Amino acid sequence: MIIIKRFLHIKTVPKSYGNQLSKFKYSKQIPTHEVLTKLGYITYPRAGLVNWSKMGLLIQNKISQIIRQRMDEIQFEEVSLSLISHKELWKLTNRWDQEEIFKLVGDEYLLVPTAEEEITNYVKKQFLESYKNFPLALYQINPKFRNEKRPRGGLLRGKEFLMKDAYSFDLNESEAMKTYEKVVGAYHKIFQDLGIPYVKAEADSGDIGGSLSHEWHYLNSSGEDTVFECNECHNVSNMEKALSYPKEIDETIEVSVKYFTTEDKSTLICAYYPSNRILEPKFIQNEIPDIDLDSINDLSEFNHDISTRIVRIMDSRLSSRSKFPDFPISNFINRSLITTLTDIPIVLAQEGEICGHCEEGKLSASSAIEVGHTFYLGDKYSKPLDLEVDVPTLNNSIEKQRIMMGCYGIGISRIIAAIAEINRDEKGLKWPRSIAPWEVTVVEVSKQKQLKNVNDNNHHNNPQDNFQEIYNILNQANIDYRLDNRSDSMGKKLKQSDLLGIPLSIILGNQYPIIEIEVRGNKKNNNNNSWLQSYTENKDQFDWKVETDAQGNDTKHYIHKDGLVTVVNSLLNDM
Numbered sequence: 063m064i065i066i067k068r069f070l071h072i073k074t075v076p077k078s079y080g081n082q083l084s085k086f087k088y089s090k091q092i093p094t095h096e097v098l099t100k101l102g103y104i105t106y107p108r109a110g111l112v113n114w115s116k117m118g119l120l121i122q123n124k125i126s127q128i129i130r131q132r133m134d135e136i137q138f139e140e141v142s143l144s145l146i147s148h149k150e151l152w153k154l155t156n157r158w159d160q161e162e163i164f165k166l167v168g169d170e171y172l173l174v175p176t177a178e179e180e181i182t183n184y185v186k187k188q189f190l191e192s193y194k195n196f197p198l199a200l201y202q203i204n205p206k207f208r209n210e211k212r213p214r215g216g217l218l219r220g221k222e223f224l225m226k227d228a229y230s231f232d233l234n235e236s237e238a239m240k241t242y243e244k245v246v247g248a249y250h251k252i253f254q255d256l257g258i259p260y261v262k263a264e265a266d267s268g269d270i271g272g273s274l275s276h277e278w279h280y281l282n283s284s285g286e287d288t289v290f291e292c293n294e295c296h297n298v299s300n301m302e303k304a305l306s307y308p309k310e311i312d313e314t315i316e317v318s319v320k321y322f323t324t325e326d327k328s329t330l331i332c333a334y335y336p337s338n339r340i341l342e343p344k345f346i347q348n349e350i351p352d353i354d355l356d357s358i359n360d361l362s363e364f365n366h367d368i369s370t371r372i373v374r375i376m377d378s379r380l381s382s383r384s385k386f387p388d389f390p391i392s393n394f395i396n397r398s399l400i401t402t403l404t405d406i407p408i409v410l411a412q413e414g415e416i417c418g419h420c421e422e423g424k425l426s427a428s429s430a431i432e433v434g435h436t437f438y439l440g441d442k443y444s445k446p447l448d449l450e451v452d453v454p455t456l457n458n459s460i461e462k463q464r465i466m467m468g469c470y471g472i473g474i475s476r477i478i479a480a481i482a483e484i485n486r487d488e489k490g491l492k493w494p495r496s497i498a499p500w501e502v503t504v505v506e507v508s509k510q511k512q513l514k515n516v517n518d519n520n521h522h523n524n525p526q527d528n529f530q531e532i533y534n535i536l537n538q539a540n541i542d543y544r545l546d547n548r549s550d551s552m553g554k555k556l557k558q559s560d561l562l563g564i565p566l567s568i569i570l571g572n573q574y575p576i577i578e579i580e581v582r583g584n585k586k587n588n589n590n591n592s593w594l595q596s597y598t599e600n601k602d603q604f605d606w607k608v609e610t611d612a613q614g615n616d617t618k619h620y621i622h623k624d625g626l627v628t629v630v631n632s633l634l635n636d637m
Contacts, residue, residue, distance in 0.1 A: 072533045075503070075544045076116035078102045083558050088490055094284075094483045095216020097491070101562050103478075110213030110221035112475070117562075120499040122224060125474050126203050128255045128496065129226050132248045138199040138228055143180050145205060146171050151179035154446045164209045164221075173207035178439070178469060181229045182447045185465075189231075193453045193463065197237060201228035203474070215286075217479035218431065224475045230468040233453065235440065238466035242274065242438050245470050249278060249434060252472070257494030257586055257637070258481055263289045265435065266302040266344060278434030278472075280480045285431040290411055294423025302342060305418025306411035306425055312336075313383040323357040324350070330370050334386060335377040339409035346375055346408050374402045377409055431480040432473075439467040482563075485584055491563030492584040495637035502543040502630065503559040504532070505552050507571040529570050532577075532623065539627040543568070556580065565637050566630065575623040576605065579630065581616055583637035591616075596632035600625060 079102060086100045098104050103118040114122065130140065148171055152158040155178070164173040174180060181200060189195040206225045213220050228245065232238035246262070253260045258280055265277040277300055279289055290304040291297070299305075316337040323330055331353055335341050343355045350373060380386075407418050413427040443449070444465045453463040478497075485492040495501055506529060536543050546555045552569070559567050565583025585591070593616070597606055604625025609618040621629045 070530055070533060071537065072530075073500075073537075073544050074547050078115040078117060079544075079546075079562075080548065080550075080558050083561070088561055090486060090488055093216070094479065094486065095218075097486070098216065098479075098482055101491070104217070106216070110210050112217065112220060112222065117499045118478075121478055121493070121497050122474060124497045125256070125477055126226070129203065129252055129472060129474075132252045132255070133201050133226075133228060135251075136199070136244050136248050138201045138230075140202060141184075141200050142202050142204055143174075143177055143184060145174055145207070147174050147177075147180050151183055151447065155179055155443060156446075162208045162210065164207045175206050175208045176225075176469075176471070177202070177227055178229070178443045178467075179447065182443045182449055182467070185231055186447065186449050190449075190451050193233060193451045196231055196233050196451065196465065197241060198231040199228070199241065201226060201470075215479065217475045218286075220475070223473060226472040226474060228470040230470075231444075231449075232466045232468075233451070233463055235466050238438065238440075238468060242436065242468050245436060245468065246276065249436065249470070249472075253278060253434070255496055256477065256481070257496050257584075258484060260433075261289060261291070261298050261430070263430075264297070264299040264303045266300070274438035276436045277432050278436075279430035279432050280484055281428045281430050282480070282484050283429050284483050285429040287430045287432050288427055289430045290413070290425040290427055292417035292420060292423040292425055295417060295420035297417065297419045300430075301410055302344065304411040304425065305345065305407045306415035307407060307418060307421065308379045308415060311379060311381050313381050315379065315384055317380060317384050317386045319387055321357075322346070323354050324352045325354045326352070328371060330372045332372065332374045332389075333377075333408060334374065334380060335409050336379050339377075339379070339412075341408060342410050343408075345406075349375060349403060349406055370399070372400045374400065375406055375408060376402065376404045378405045378407045379409070380404075431476070431483070433477045433480055434472040435470070437469040439469050441466060443467055485563070489582075490561035492582065493563040493565065494586075495565050495583060495634050498542075498563060498565055498583070500542045500544045500564060501634055502536075502541060502566045502568055503555070503564045504536075504543050504545045504568045504570065505555045505559070506545070506547075507552060507569075528574060532568075532570060532626065535623070535626055539631075541627065541630055566633060568626075568630075577621055577623055577626060579619040579621065579633070581618070581633060583634070585636050592635055593629075593632040596628060600628060604629065 081102055082100055088097070099106065102115050104115065105113045107113060149158050149169065152172065162175060166172060185198060189198055203224070203226045205222055207222055210219055210221050217223070230238065230241040230245070232241055261279050261281060263277045263279055265275040279287065288301045290299055290301070317334050318337040320333050320341055321330065322333065322343065331346065331350060333341060333346055347353050347355065411425055413425060415425050417423045417425055441464050444467055449465045450462045451465065452460050455461055481494065481497070482491055493499070546559065548555065556567055560582050567580040567582065569578040569580065571578065597608065600606060605622045606625060606629065607620040608616050611617050619629060619633070
């Protein structure tokens with residue numbers, strides 16, 4: 063008879079766990095990126111560069127898996143493009159001279175900060191043989207590079223970062239907008255899965271380009287961005303898109319002016335705004351689409367061309383009695399060529415002003431951390447890179463159809479940094495269950511203490527002899543745990559588990575088969591205590607007892623081992 067012994071696999075904490083914790087005195091005043099370093103999640107070999115430990119990678123991988131699941135659900139296919147790109151493509155899109163590009167020796171190649179050029183070229187070479195290959199939707203999760211001159215905030219703004227970037231390719235704008243909305247729906251699910259409250263804000267497209275854009279933010283006082291929300295229509299916009307009107311007009315206000323031209327130089331644009339506010343030229347573009355935002359402010363070229371058309375645009379905070387500067391072209395006498403636009407919001411919004419969307423509600427401002435961005439690109443890249451496909455028409459002819467594109471990014475490194483910043487408290491980090499390195503830390507009473515208690519009580523059975531069944535139970539239930547098998551005391555292990563942000567701790571002690579569970583994890587919301595239903599149904603069966611703090615929050619649970627899986631899962635479901 064052959065006896066097969068089943069090997070018991072016990073998951074233990076990584077070697078990097080707690081290496082520097084013995085000398086680390088945690089304080090909420092310590093910057094979050096330093097905390098992540100001291101806790102062993104990451105290290106910084108140089109400013110802007112990062113090394114990830116096993117624990118850091120566990121978080122990365124969980125976020126990546128959430129993203130993969132939701133992108134796969136909307137039929138995006140994963141690819142992996144080279145991290146190096148040739149300047150030829152970037153010259154065609156006029157992005158080669160951007161300051162934040164890492165150019166390699168010889169100025170022929172660059173490290174990609176984003177992949178619009180390369181993905182467009184990839185699709186051009188692989189999918190243009192038939193229009194039936196479209197729509198096409200691709201994504202990748204890999205590092206990106208940005209030549210930050212002054213890296214700051216650790217993972218929030220570095221030279222290298224992990225990013226999910228996705229791209230859609232449709233035959234027309236109508237279909238492209240459907241894809242855009244589909245991705246927006248997936249993003250809502252992704253950020254809900256991550257377990258942290260977020261906002262979607264209307265945004266400017268910036269250097270990426272395109273005609274429609276949204277940012278995805280976590281609201282936090284440490285954020286370097288500002289978003290505005292209306293208390294009536296609930297529109298959310300970032301600072302570069304938030305239109306506002308004044309509560310009242312100050313007729314004595316000083317007025318400044320900046321000058322622009324149209325792209326064809328046929329029109330001079332005079333933008334008047336309060337001297338104590340910041341002009342946003344892109345707001346002028348809403349009224350004058352062909353404005354050249356990079357045009358000069360020097361008016362000397364107009365002094366001898368008195369036939370030039372002039373458009374005067376007045377910010378909504380000005381009135382006819384405001385203190386306007388003199389018009390600099392004294393010999394311009396043809397008033398029929400002057401057009402005046404009034405009551406146009408052209409400065410950055412401020413808290414408390416009237417919402418420019420509904421013109422009824424008031425704007426509130428919040429600091430925010432951007433963690434995602436969606437763009438409708440249109441033909442911003444397909445046009446210069448000649449991404450066109452032959453499409454049959456109704457009269458059986460063939461015509462070239464330019465592909466319409468979308469671009470969708472999520473900063474995985476930034477998400478980790480942002481959640482760490484948001485969920486800190488006086489004890490340390492508090493990871494949501496969905497992305498915690500592991501869900502449960504298991505701590506056993508020390509062998510010395512076990513033996514002492516056995517001898518003192520004249521027992522012949524060591525409790526630890528029975529602990530192996532717990533690991534069988536945890537493994538079979540697919541509970542994500544790690545045993546802290548280091549030589550430190552139980553108290554130190556529990557404190558360090560709390561510091562590292564692990565949602566639950568299981569204590570296997572001398573009262574076994576009674577098990578203690580300590581609650582650390584952050585509840586999704588204050589009213590989410592679904593474990594109470596399970597407690598009501600099972601408290602007698604599992605000899606389930608609960609300790610609470612002064613605020614009524616459950617802090618410790620004592621249960622019989624037979625109820626371990628039920629209780630752990632009910633607690634984790636709230637986190």
